[in-house]
Amino acid sequence: MRLNRRFHRALGAAAALGLAGVGLTAVPAQAAEVQIDVLGINDFHGRLKADGQSAGAALLAGAVDELRAENPNTVFAAAGDLIGASTFESFVDQDHPTLEALTAAGLDVSAVGNHEFDQGYCDLVDRVIPFIEEKATQYGTEPWEYLGANVKIASGQSTGCDHDENLTESWTQTFDGVTVGFVGAVTEHLPELVSPSGIAALDVLDIVEETNRVAADLKAGGADIVVLLVHEGAPTTALEDAVDPGNDFGKIVTGVSADVDAIVSGHTHLAYDHSVEVPEWVAEGREVTARPVVSAGQYGYNLNKIRFTYDTDAADGAGAVADVESDIIPLTVQNDEGAWVPNPEFAPDDVVAGIVQKAVDNAAVLGAEKLGDITADFNRARQSDGTSENRGGESTLGNFVADVQLAAARITDEDTDLAFMNPGGLRQDLKYAGTGENDPDGNVTYQEAAIVQPFANTLVTTTLTGEQIVQVLEEQWQPEGASRPFLKLGVSAGLTYTYDPDAAAGEHITSVSLDGEPIDPEGFYRVVVNSFLASGGDNFATLADGVDTADTGQIDLQAMVDYLGANSPVSPDYAQRAVGVNWVSDPGAVYTPGEEIAVDLSSLLFSAGEPVDATATVTLGGIEVGKVDIDPAAVDTTDEVGRAQVRVTVPAIVPDSAKEATESALVVELPESGTTVTLPVTVDFGDDPGTDDGTEDGGDENGTDDGTDDGTDDGAEDGTDAGTEGGADENGTDDGADENGTDDGTEDGDELPDTGSSGVLWWVIGGVAVLAIGGALFALSRRKGNAGGTGGPAA
Known part of the structure; x- marks a missing residue:
């Protein structure tokens, strides 16, 4: 593309090799063996300052200086995510300090990572790359090249950018007559990881296919060594996972051609140094039969170093790699006290x-x-390790940010009902502990808030149906092949739901309620999310299907600034807004005294040091029937922390107060966190001597109604509920009554006549899970037909 100045400045080498993106050419020497070093970093994320294991940009640059002095035939390369999700010092100035520091440090080439696209493609090609070129001129260096061979402007599309061109695919540099070529590629999950609207005109192509194509072109053009810089990484540090074709990275490692001599990777923030045998090299009888597959971890902790020894006088006269060595060079080390200090080398x-x-x-x-x-x-x-972030767990921070964004949206759109927040948009915890005299405990500074949400997303409102809201919650279970199996959305106060963790895909959500009322599948709800989610990011495609979508013009960080200013001090809400419910006994059964009610609950606790309830109290019909232990162990990648096996026996005797209740249930209460789970069940307590003479109010001893009833049932809501609570049909008449209001003695679904002495309490039909938080009781059966209530405004 036009921004590749190296191509224009290295005309001699380009003419000799016929390669696009050719770098500086060193004066050839006639040595039989040439040693070339590749120094690699990845996932730097603007870690400018030295901080713990992070060495900082100055020490990183110093290490590159010293290693280059030892061998001038050195390329300083990277595998992406150099900017984005940065610390405050870089974030607050749009990552310009990081771009300047890496330019001054002599970075030569990098693959693009997903975070290079955080602000969209135009930001990358119109701001980031020109800034690199500007600073290279200032420091008298060459601008480093961003490579993206598998990112292309779609056919017939225009990006609308000032530089409406593809990224450069490859870059080369020649040392002593030996040319090293680099191919760059970014994770194929890019559309899930950045705002889709920012890359709408781009196609993200297959990494292996594009790498093999470009590597073949490089070799055909005269490159002696080819290195893949790829922003995709191994799921663990184990060699067997790096070569497993069942994961994204293993497909790359086992799929790239024999033209690729080494792979420098990133994205998963792990440090590894593997040597992977290449079958074609073995078959050809090469002196070197394995390629390095490496990653430096993250945040400037380490440098990868790959040393190629190239024999220019190979037996066949063509030249060949005679030896290759790789190593991880730590930039910080631990002293005797265990503290991280700069590597004294x-x-x-x-x-x-x-x-x-x-x-x-x-x-x-x-x-x-x-x-x-x-x-x-x-x-x-x-x-479960107690330190690593789990984007699959409910969090106080995620729910709080959703609360903040709902409050902000209501300033410009007062009818906004609820908010969702993606966990990947939260980059740091908001801590109570202060840092010193000028930052006492509880104080929240602009810097602290900015680091939590560094992406500068705008807040977007859209209208969804109740059915679509359920679908959004279902999309937390990510599609097969996604980078994480489950992403837990933060939800605003008032939105609560239950789910079955063991259900089939698309059937997990069992109830959803808003402000204590079941949502109407056909009703309309105004939702606010950040611009990343609004365009379907993180595979939440349904959020992009809303109508009357509008950008509020508010930035997420500014919303937090305003909220803290107006509502301080702010306290976390420790009650769960989602609970897992998995019935062991039959949720639709009619239970009698002596029978066991059995249900497993999960997601009862938070996982990051919040208050923990060791036990929960269980009541049935208002009477305590036992206590259950709560397992506080986290289950990695899920929201299953806080699990309880509820096993209670229906008592033989209950007070009249319980029998007289129109709605009662099995209730599980956690006093410390404030979470209360209410599970509706149907219980027949049997005969209760001394209660009445066998007649019901308004009926004779034969159980027949005198026909004067207005046709409504205690369980019906003004006779309009199509959900048949308490046995009322859509007209408000009892299912067991004829048009004249006479009762035939049967309830809907009960073949036995009601004589008025059975003591059956029809609490809630069907065993639908109910979650009570802060005293608000709510329930929703997942209705697939027409909604029973009136809908919201027309879309």
Whole structure:
């Protein structure tokens, strides 16, 4: 593309090789063996400052300087995500300090990562790449090249960018007559990971196919060595996973052609240094039969180093790789006290240190502004190791941000009903503990809030039906092949739901309620989400199908700023807004004294140090029938932390107060967290001597109605509920009554005559799960027919 200045500046090498994107050409030497080093990083994410294991940009640059001094035949390369999801010092200035620091550090080439597209393709080609070129001129270096061989502008499409061109596919550099070529590619999951609207004109193509095509072109054009820079990575550090064709990375490792001599990878933030045998090389009898497959981890913790020894006088006269070595070079090490300190083998680069300090000083002024106060931590969910983020778990932070965004949306669209928040948009916890005299406990600064949500998404409102809301919640279970199996949405207060964790795909959600009322599948609800979700990001495609969609013009970070200013101090809500319910006994059965009611509950607790209930109290008809233990262990990638096996026996005697209740249920209460789960069941307590003479109010001893009833049943809501609560049909008449209101002695679904002495309590039909939070009771049966109530406004 036009931005590839190296192509124009290296005309001699380009003419000799006929290659696009050719880099600087060193003066050839006639040595029989040439050693070429490739230094690699990935997933730097704007970690400018030294912080713990993160070495910082200055030490990274110093290490590259020293290793280059040892061998001038060195390429400094990267596998993407150098910017985006950055620390505040870089984020607050649109990652310009990171781009400047890496330019001054002499970065040569990088694959694009998904975070390079956070602000859309036009931001990358119209702002990021030109800024790199500007800074390269300032520092007297060559601008480093961003490569993306598998990202193409779709046929017939225009990006609308000033630079409406494809990214460069490859880049080369020649040392002592030996040419090294680089191919760049980004994860095929890119459309799920960034706002789809920002890359709408792009096609994301198969990594293996595009790599093999470009690698073949490079070799045909004279490249002696080809390195793939790919923003995709192994799921673990184990070699067997890196070569498993059943995962995304294994498909790449086993699928790229013999033209590829090494793979530098990223995306999964893991450090590994593998050597993978290439069958074609073995068959050809090559001296080197395995290719390096490496990753440096994340945040400037390490450098990958691959050393190729190329024999220019090979036996066949064609030249060949005679040896290859790879290693992970740590940029920080642990001292005797276990603290991370800079690797003493390297010294910080002074120029880059100045860039970092300027960014830190600028951020200190902007970031110190106080926004408000919190009374406790707002955390993301955690995996079972207690530290790693779990995007599959409900979190106090996710729910809080949804609350904030709902409040913000109502400023411009007062009819907004609810909010969803994607877990990947939350990059750091919001902590109660202060950092010093100027940041006391509970204080929330602009910097702290900005790091939580660094993507500068706008808030978008759209209208969905109740059925679509259920579908959005179903989409938390991600499609096969997605980067994570489950993504738990933060939801605003008032939206609560139950789910069956063991149900089939598309059938997990069992109830949804808004402000204590079941949602109407055919009703209309105004929803606010960030612009990433609004365009279907993270595979939440239904959110892109809403109508009357409007951008509020509010930035997510500004919404947080305003909310804290107006509502401080803010406290986390520890009650669950979603609970897993898996019936063991029959939820639709009529239980009698002595029978066991059995149900398994999950998602009763948070996972990041929030209050934990060791036991829950169980009541039936208002009478305590037992306590159950709660297992607080987290289950990785899921929301199943806080599991309880509820097993209770229906008592033989209950007080009249319980028998007289029009609605009662099996209730599981967690006093510390405030979560209450109410499970409707049907119980026949049997004969209760001394209650009455066998007649019901308004009927004679034969159980017949005198016909004067207005036709409504205690369980019907004004006679309009099509859901037949308490046995009322859509006209408000009892299912057991004829048009004149006479009762034949049977209830809907009960073949036995009601004599008025059975003591049956028809609490709620069907065993539909009900969740009570903060005293609000709600239930929803998943209705697939027409809605019983009136709909919302026309779409």
